[in-house]
Amino acid sequence: MDALPSDADVRSVPPALVARARRLAAGQVEPPTPRLAATVVLLRDEPDGLETFLLRRRTSMAFAPGRYVFPGGSVDRRDAEVLTRWAGPSPAEWAVRLGLADDKLARATVCAAVRETFEESGVMLAGPAEGSVVADTTGTEWEEDRRALLGRALSFGELLERRGLVLRSDLLVAWDHWITPEVEERRYDTRFFLAALPAGQRTRDVSSEADRVTWMRPVDALASVRRGEMSMLPPTYQTLASLVAVSDVQSALEAAAARRIVPTMPAVALEGDDARWVLPGEDGYESAIGAASVVPDATDARAEGPAVE
16 A cells, blocks of 8 residues: 655644544544445546545534545445346355455445445446446436435335435446544444446436535646645545556446455654654654554444444
């Protein structure tokens, strides 16, 4: 894993987390159990190369305010519902690939990935039949359904059933696994996926949690962070860094099959009055605050259904 740049905003630790790291080191606070979550990196091919879709979280958000992220969020309990129409790898196969305890958790994680992508970008990774995908989701009825999902008036399974859609798990490929540092008050055990933007569909600025959206080449987004124009947490930055050398969508999807997915959890290295994020394998990680010798697997305790955000 490439190291984070030493001078970028992505290395900086907010003062509140520095103070919490000191309390954690003193045994004054306990790290919360991470919630199961899913994130999807939407990809598209443009003349200048591969682009990814990014959202900037509102500064009012409790987690990662002002940071650029990919669409994603916590797994909802109803994401674990059995879906009658499912295409692609089975939940059991996903459980093995994602390192999850059972097929119920895997089904919920994949469903959450597709649901969150629709909720936060308007992109639907489902179709009327296996091998097909929805061509357009910009109509009024689609927006009503998206808002019903956000308000929890409708489960994603109910939406798919009513519209006669097949969840296309084969449009997703697993890419990474990140766990929020122990110093954070809100923690997530997140599987990262890649997915190509379906033909005919387009992303929309619809997320209530974001105030800006953009498509960017990974190399341009990283350069923007280094110049201080964009702010990202280590998982987003590292994901973009891992895609810099990839030329197009198909190459990215093919590269995913060869990746070894292991959990990664950043930690806070305290250096006098200063603090910085460090990753496993970097100098100072072993003694950093919130660096577990064995990264916790938070999924086993939720066999009855993932926690709701």
